[in-house]
Amino acid sequence: AQSVTQPDIHITVSEGASLELRCNYSYGATPYLFWYVQSPGQGLQLLLKYFSGDTLVQGIKGFEAEFKRSQSSFNLRKPSVHWSDAAEYFCAVGRTNFGNEKLTFGTGTRLTIIP
Amino acid sequence: GAGVSQSPRYKVAKRGQDVALRCDPISGHVSLFWYQQALGQGPEFLTYFQNEAQLDKSGLPSDRFFAERPEGSVSTLKIQRTQQEDSAVYLCASTSRGGAYEQYFGPGTRLTVT
Numbered sequence: 001a002q003s004v005t006q007p008d009i010h011i012t013v014s015e016g017a018s019l020e021l022r023c024n025y026s027y028g029a030t031p032y033l034f035w036y037v038q039s040p041g042q043g044l045q046l047l048l049k050y051f052s053g054d055t056l057v058q059g060i061k062g063f064e065a066e067f068k069r070s071q072s073s074f075n076l077r078k079p080s081v082h083w084s085d086a087a088e089y090f091c092a093v094g095r096t097n098f099g100n101e102k103l104t105f106g107t108g109t110r111l112t113i114i115p
Numbered sequence: 116g117a118g119v120s121q122s123p124r125y126k127v128a129k130r131g132q133d134v135a136l137r138c139d140p141i142s143g144h145v146s147l148f149w150y151q152q153a154l155g156q157g158p159e160f161l162t163y164f165q166n167e168a169q170l171d172k173s174g175l176p177s178d179r180f181f182a183e184r185p186e187g188s189v190s191t192l193k194i195q196r197t198q199q200e201d202s203a204v205y206l207c208a209s210t211s212r213g214g215a216y217e218q219y220f221g222p223g224t225r226l227t228v229t
Contacts, residue, residue, distance in 0.1 A: 004157075036220075043119070043206060043220035044158070090157050101210065102148060102171065103218065105157030 002027045002093045006106035013081050014114050021076040021109050023091030032094035033074040034103065035065055039087045047089075050074060061085070086113045117141065119221035121207050127227045128197045136192045136224045140209030147190050148218060149182055150206040158206055164190060197228045 003026045013019050025031055032051055036044040048059025055067040065076045074091060088110050092103040120139045128134050140147050146165050150158035151174075160174040166187035175182070179198075184190040194201055204225045208218040 041222070043222045044208075045220075046217060049217065092157075101146065101218070102160045102163055102174075103150075103158075104160070107155075107157050 002031070002095065002104045004091050004093050004104055004106035006089075006091055006109050008109045009107070010110045010112065012112045012114060015083055016080050019076075019078045019081045019085070019111070021089050021091075021111070023074045023076065023106060024072050025074060025091070025093045026072065027093055030069075032101075033065075033067060034092040034094065035059065035063070035074075035076045036090045036092060036105075037061075037087045038090065038108075044090065047076070081111075081113055083113045083115070086111055119207055119209055119219050121205075121221040121224050123224060124222065125225050125227075127229060130197060130199060130228055132197055133193065133195045134197055134226060136194075136205050136226070138190045138192070138207030138209075138221060140188065140190070140207070141211075141219055142188075144209035144211050144219075145187075146210045147184060148208045148210075149190070149192050150208065151176075152204040152206055152223070154203070161192070161205075194226075197226075199228050202226055202228045 005024045034049045035047040038044050047063045048057050050057050050067045058064050063078050088108045090108045091106045094101050094103050122137045148163050149161040152158040162182045163171040164184040179195045181193045204223040206223045207221045210218045
């Protein structure tokens, strides 16, 4: 069965500093991987996704993520955070067989930005 | 264009009451998913529809949970005889056929059982 681990429950970063959120997955084949962001009281917004090909993917809001098969990781990065990036971030893995693309999410990392 | 909408946004139910949560997916989206998000947790899969067919209901936690999508568009998640452990945010997501797995999420319904 697929699973996702986000080892950091809460991260605090200064505005303008760089950010890396960790994600490790378990899946029997090449996974489909996603990062979502959730602001308080809001639904989930897709930041970026990895299906195949280039292991470095670019997303919205200046985020990027790198797929490392050898480490079963898909870490999210941003070179310089803004106060508006404060939110909950979820990594997710999807099944690669069309017909039921249900997602398995990690428990999330809450990001706090300090001035 | 309109995104996924859910209603009500907030629902308070007394233990033992039945509730119905509605999801309006993006027009034309074939696949529809329900997830449950407990406080401080990530969303967990409940059930999946492709058009009107419920193809996977393996995540429904008990037989008190029931979902339907009779015309392949709007979906309703019904919880009978609510319990306190049912308190959570219920998220709906939809995706188009061959939509490259990009699930569009609604804002969720926060259910509080007292």
